[in-house]
Amino acid sequence: MGMDAPTNEKPEWPLWEVFIRGQHGMSHRHFGSLHAPNAEMAIKAARDVYTRRKEGVSIWVVPANEITASSPSDKGPLYEPAEDKVYRHPSFYKIPDDIGAM
Amino acid sequence: MGVGSDEALFQSLLRLGDNTLVLGHRLSEWCGHAPALEEDIALANTALDLMGQTRHWLSLAGEIEGKGRSEDDLAMLRDVWDFRNVLLVEQPNRDYGHTLMRQFLFDHFHLLMLRGLSESSEARVAEIAIKSVKEVTYHAERSAELIIALGDGTDESHRRMQDALDWLFPYVGEMFETDAIDTEIAAKGIAPLPADLRPAFDAQLGAILDEATLTMPSDAFAHKGGRTGFRHTEHLGHMLASMQWLQRAYPGAQW
Numbered sequence: 001m002g003m004d005a006p007t008n009e010k011p012e013w014p015l016w017e018v019f020i021r022g023q024h025g026m027s028h029r030h031f032g033s034l035h036a037p038n039a040e041m042a043i044k045a046a047r048d049v050y051t052r053r054k055e056g057v058s059i060w061v062v063p064a065n066e067i068t069a070s071s072p073s074d075k076g077p078l079y080e081p082a083e084d085k086v087y088r089h090p091s092f093y094k095i096p097d098d099i100g101a102m
Numbered sequence: 103m104g105v106g107s108d109e110a111l112f113q114s115l116l117r118l119g120d121n122t123l124v125l126g127h128r129l130s131e132w133c134g135h136a137p138a139l140e141e142d143i144a145l146a147n148t149a150l151d152l153m154g155q156t157r158h159w160l161s162l163a164g165e166i167e168g169k170g171r172s173e174d175d176l177a178m179l180r181d182v183w184d185f186r187n188v189l190l191v192e193q194p195n196r197d198y199g200h201t202l203m204r205q206f207l208f209d210h211f212h213l214l215m216l217r218g219l220s221e222s223s224e225a226r227v228a229e230i231a232i233k234s235v236k237e238v239t240y241h242a243e244r245s246a247e248l249i250i251a252l253g254d255g256t257d258e259s260h261r262r263m264q265d266a267l268d269w270l271f272p273y274v275g276e277m278f279e280t281d282a283i284d285t286e287i288a289a290k291g292i293a294p295l296p297a298d299l300r301p302a303f304d305a306q307l308g309a310i311l312d313e314a315t316l317t318m319p320s321d322a323f324a325h326k327g328g329r330t331g332f333r334h335t336e337h338l339g340h341m342l343a344s345m346q347w348l349q350r351a352y353p354g355a356q357w
Contacts, residue, residue: 013138034140037251044244045140048147 015064016042018049020056026101028060036061110286111224112167113186114293116176117329118215119159120187123177124338125208126152127345128195137198144244148205151237158230178349182339189328190273192338196266199252199259203266206245210306211277211299213242218294227292246310253314264316275324278303 013035019028031050036042042061050056070078082088129149136142160173190208195201216238219231252259280297288295311318327333348355 035138036140040247041251044247045144047240048144049140052143052147 013037016046016061017064017067018042018046019060019062020046020050021058022056023054028058031055033064039063108166108168110283111292112163113283114287115159115163115166115227116186117188118219119156119163119173119176120185121191121208121212122152122159123156124185124187124341125191125205126150126156127341128191128193129201129205131195132201141198145201148241148244151234151241155230155234155237158233162226162230174349178346182334182342183331185334185338185342186329186331187338188273188276189325189335190270190277192328192335192341193270193273194337196269197262199262199266200269202245202248202252203263203270205241206249206310207270207274207307208277209238209242209245210303210310211274213238214299214302215294215296218299222293223291249310249316250314253311253316260315263314267311267316268319271319272321272323272325275322276326276328279324279326279329281330 014037015033016036016039017033018031020031021028031046034042034045034049036045039061043059046059046061051059126149129145129152132142132145133149134142136145156177157173160176164171164173164176188208190204193200193204213235216231216235219227220235222228222231249263253263254260278296278300280295284293284295287293308318325335328335328338
């Protein structure tokens with residue numbers, strides 16, 4: 001199909017993480033990731049890849065390499081101390097229905 | 103010319119529906135073959151938008167014609183000489199640069215035409231155009247962005263985009279060709295005169311091509327014969343053979 005032979009050098013487009021806020025959602029949620037040459041094209045690609053079925057009303061894209069993640073090996077010290085502190089959960093009182101989304 | 107009013111409207115609707123049908127099918131040929139997954143999905147979306155528009159235009163055409171032909175009959179059971187699309191949209195995909203340039207040139211014409219049709223005196227036409235114009239606004243934005251990115255990109259991408267522009271530019275003029283059918287339809291306020299859309303098209307094209315560092319060819323020669331059905335290029339017949347074979351081989355097949 002191509003008129004010229006493809007070149008061997010094929011630098012990949014950078015990876016972008018995609019966050020989408022749904023119709024009734026209060027916040028953007030991580031939806032997936034995609035490759036695009038720049039932020040504008042990443043937004044368009046996200047629109048085409050992730051909002052085909054009316055999933056969203058707002059899109060954020062973030063360069064994947066700009067995300068700093070916690071280290072899986074720190075799991076113990078980071079999260080386990082919360083395990084025996086049930087009193088931190090707001091589950092000891094009832095929220096009235098008419099208060100709406102919190 | 104003796105075109106009855108329904109006949110002129112029928113022909114105009116075929117011109118609209120055949121443009122979107124043929125270009126939509128061409129784009130669908132990339133499905134699974136585009137250079138990146140993201141582009142593959144984007145092109146398939148555009149193809150589906152165009153197919154959706156085709157269904158509206160051709161089913162209205164069938165209604166106006168009044169011979170009981172459905173959108174499917176019109177799409178799948180006509181042969182080359184009965185198609186009324188412009189030659190630009192039937193040109194083969196060649197490489198991705200050609201595909202994007204063809205899309206870019208058509209999108210900007212298409213958008214201007216649909217904006218005019220949105221104010222049509224014929225309510226059914228206006229309704230289809232108002233729905234389509236949102237889709238095509240996105241198509242035009244996307245293709246312009248890609249033309250700029252690739253035109254003003256690497257030496258290779260610039261060369262490929264300029265080649266594509268030089269190759270396809272002779273097919274631009276036909277989109278703005280105006281004949282007795284157009285004049286009759288425009289006089290009734292159903293559609294704008296294609297020729298009247300040219301200045302806005304040229305201005306827009308010029309600005310985007312400048313930004314893309316591409317040079318607009320100066321030769322005004324235009325291949326014609328698609329929208330009148332007088333002479334399609336050899337490519338349309340091959341495309342129809344693959345598009346229509348199933349309905350031809352198994353008439354009335356459904357799934």
